[in-house]
Amino acid sequence: MDYDVIIIGAGPGGIFAAYELTKNDPSLKVAVFEAGHALEDRVCPIDGVKVRGCIHCKSCSIMSGFGGAGAFSDGKYNITNDFGGTLHEHIGRDEAIRLMEYVDRINLENGGEGTKLYSTTNTDLKKICMQNKLQLLDASVRHLGTDINYVVLKNLFALLKDKASFFFMTPVESIKKTADGFLIHTKDGDHECRKCIVSAGRIGSKWMEETCRSLDIPTKSNRVDIGVRVELPAVLFAHLTDELYESKIVYRTEKFEDRVRTFCMNPYGSVVTENTNGIVTVNGHSFDDPEKRTKNTNFALLVAKHFSEPFKDSNGYGESIARLSNMLGGGVIVQRFGDIIRGRRSTAKRITENFVTPTLQAEPGDLSLVLPKRIMDGILEMIYALDKIAPGTANDDTLLYGVEVKFYNMEVDVNENLETAYKGLYIIGDGSGVTHSLSHASASGVYVARKILE
Numbered sequence: 001m002d003y004d005v006i007i008i009g010a011g012p013g014g015i016f017a018a019y020e021l022t023k024n025d026p027s028l029k030v031a032v033f034e035a036g037h038a039l040e041d042r043v044c045p046i047d048g049v050k051v052r053g054c055i056h057c058k059s060c061s062i063m064s065g066f067g068g069a070g071a072f073s074d075g076k077y078n079i080t081n082d083f084g085g086t087l088h089e090h091i092g093r094d095e096a097i098r099l100m101e102y103v104d105r106i107n108l109e110n111g112g113e114g115t116k117l118y119s120t121t122n123t124d125l126k127k128i129c130m131q132n133k134l135q136l137l138d139a140s141v142r143h144l145g146t147d148i149n150y151v152v153l154k155n156l157f158a159l160l161k162d163k164a165s166f167f168f169m170t171p172v173e174s175i176k177k178t179a180d181g182f183l184i185h186t187k188d189g190d191h192e193c194r195k196c197i198v199s200a201g202r203i204g205s206k207w208m209e210e211t212c213r214s215l216d217i218p219t220k221s222n223r224v225d226i227g228v229r230v231e232l233p234a235v236l237f238a239h240l241t242d243e244l245y246e247s248k249i250v251y252r253t254e255k256f257e258d259r260v261r262t263f264c265m266n267p268y269g270s271v272v273t274e275n276t277n278g279i280v281t282v283n284g285h286s287f288d289d290p291e292k293r294t295k296n297t298n299f300a301l302l303v304a305k306h307f308s309e310p311f312k313d314s315n316g317y318g319e320s321i322a323r324l325s326n327m328l329g330g331g332v333i334v335q336r337f338g339d340i341i342r343g344r345r346s347t348a349k350r351i352t353e354n355f356v357t358p359t360l361q362a363e364p365g366d367l368s369l370v371l372p373k374r375i376m377d378g379i380l381e382m383i384y385a386l387d388k389i390a391p392g393t394a395n396d397d398t399l400l401y402g403v404e405v406k407f408y409n410m411e412v413d414v415n416e417n418l419e420t421a422y423k424g425l426y427i428i429g430d431g432s433g434v435t436h437s438l439s440h441a442s443a444s445g446v447y448v449a450r451k452i453l454e
């Protein structure tokens with residue numbers, strides 16, 4: 001046996017599993033295999049001047065490497081069972097919250113001290129939302145910000161590097177069951193372990209699917225969220241973001257009764273691109289440091305699409321829509337709300353003259369050529385609903401970037417220990433389909449580490 005535990009993926013799930021294992025049993029031999037770079041080597045070449053769009057690096061530094069997809073994120077740790085994953089369905093609501101609070105404490109001990117915890121408890125905004133056919137979901141949100149989030153990751157790596165063996169730029173190619181554990185195959189050789197924790201995240205979704213197929217582990221997938229990222233003057237949302245930082249607001253459309261929701265709100269933030277398996281979509285983040293803030297707030301508006309039998313490839317559907325926007329715009333498309341309403345494309349001139357200055361250099365175009373009517377109608381309806389609680393949302397100058405797709409990893413069949421039918425093989429984090437967020441993924445890492453320690 002080379003290792004007691006091998007962890008695949010050094011995103012929040014893998015990091016917190018390694019943290020909990022090595023802290024509680026320093027005698028354990030733990031290895032972490034990561035397809036991407038070490039934290040300090042993670043650099044996205046897009047500088048907005050020489051490199052303006054995604055050049056499809058071998059390892060995407062935004063999605064891969066120590067820190068996983070969350071490394072350059074806004075570092076919003078939502079402590080809630082209302083969104084961010086269905087961890088509570090496996091481990092219970094109280095345990096899930098306890099673990100998220102534990103993760104929060106570790107983040108604070110490792111550089112996050114002094115960052116603000118926002119909460120929806122006792123807010124009047126809930127009533128105002130209700131009066132306007134909107135629902136505000138309950139949560140506490142720790143906002144680390146992109147800068148502090150990076151510091152926390154740096155400190156966690158400093159803590160772990162001598163306690164576990166890290167192998168960067170070493171994607172695991174396959175997992176095989178052996179008599180006493182598992183054989184992990186990489187291009188640089190094979191490694192044996194007693195227990196294996198897989199935390200491959202969103203970027204590892206295709207590999208995860210193949211792995212489950214080869215090990216005959218059942219999976220299911222029937223959901224994808226599709227929409228746009230909205231960018232507007234921060235002052236229009238300040239009454240919400242100052243109090244709650246991130247408000248998760250849900251709206252049910254009149255016509256199709258689809259659920260549209262706000263997602264990943266970034267006050268005074270920037271819109272960025274995201275590359276998942278070669279498909280360029282849009283995302284956003286913001287800094288804790290006031291000097292790095294912009295004048296805009298951005299958030300996604302996503303329409304949830306659940307498919308029924310016989311269709312199974314929900315991610316394929318989302319990918320096709322994202323590919324269409326990549327085909328038309330060479331990447332992300334930006335359009336003024338006023339242009340959408342007038343049924344015309346945005347042009348470079350209209351974007352330059354727009355009152356809201358875009359924080360991402362995207363291709364001016366026409367999102368109605370990309371998004372299915374049902375999804376576009378849902379987004380427009382929600383913008384008008386939001387306009388009632390944050391007047392100005394439906395201004396002509398509001399910018400819409402597309403497309404934003406929230407791919408859901410297929411759900412892997414795991415039990416209440418997040419363990420597969422193979423004893424000792426755990427699948428956690430976003431790669432399991434059970435979590436979709438920093439806090440839930442991190443909590444799942446702590447949870448399986450404790451199960452192994454037991």
Ligand SMILES: Cc1cc2nc3c(=O)[nH]c(=O)nc-3n(C[C@H](O)[C@H](O)[C@H](O)COP(=O)(O)OP(=O)(O)OC[C@H]3O[C@@H](n4cnc5c(N)ncnc54)[C@H](O)[C@@H]3O)c2cc1C
Nearest residue numbers: 009011013035064065068069073172201204429430437438
């Ligand atoms: C731009 C951006 C902003 C975000 N902002 C937020 C936010 O503010 N709040 C929030 O809650 N969530 C946010 N998210 C989502 C959040 O980052 C993820 O939910 C979280 O990182 C999931 O953690 P994970 O450990 O499950 O997977 P990941 O963080 O995706 O990590 C998985 C790791 O596994 C590695 N890997 C994959 N396959 C293999 C393999 N075969 N061998 C070895 N290594 C492999 C990958 O390289 C990756 O580093 C954001 C995501 C992005 C992209």
